Amino acid sequence: MIELMLFAIGYAVLAMLVCIRLVKGPSGVDRAVASDCVDTLTTVSLALFAVFSGRSIYLDISMTLAVLGFLGTVIISRYLEGKL
């Protein structure tokens, strides 16, 4: 089923589009929002590729990426808040 691979490539392209906002965002908050979004899109792309290729190891990588992205977002926002 090739559509899974096509949509995985589409999500990866969307993640690259968000990198525009990541580069030119005016403040740190915009960059934090954009990096959270990049993380979500990359996780979805990896999960679709894992299901397409039938290998479960990519799914482990995407779960790790989701956990680390959540922790990074929370820690960056604590830092911007001034409590770290």
Added chain:
Amino acid sequence: MMDAVSISLAARIIIDVLMAIGFIFALAGVVGLLRMPDAFCRMQSSTNVATLGMLGAMIAALIYSICIGAAGMAIKLGCLCVFFIITNPISSHAIAKAAYKFGIRPKDKMVCDDYGEDQEND
């Protein structure tokens, strides 16, 4: 999986429609993230990506992995969906509070500002 497994036409249609809905929502969220005027509006568009843009593709992958009989993958995808549903409100709440404390205000005049009034009263 190459073409060793065959799944029924109805399941293929359901999977494709779910992935297309998820991709359209993710595209709308990304366009909003690139074109909205200030940080709070961009946060709202980013939530659009994180809820239905993620959930559509994940549920499509879940149905596909159930159809090809890979139970381990289905369980992992379900755990991933539940994890995202739990953690997205937490992280977006943290970012919004950090944006307010960082000194970012909406571009137009705010109609109501309950958090600021609470800060003043304390």
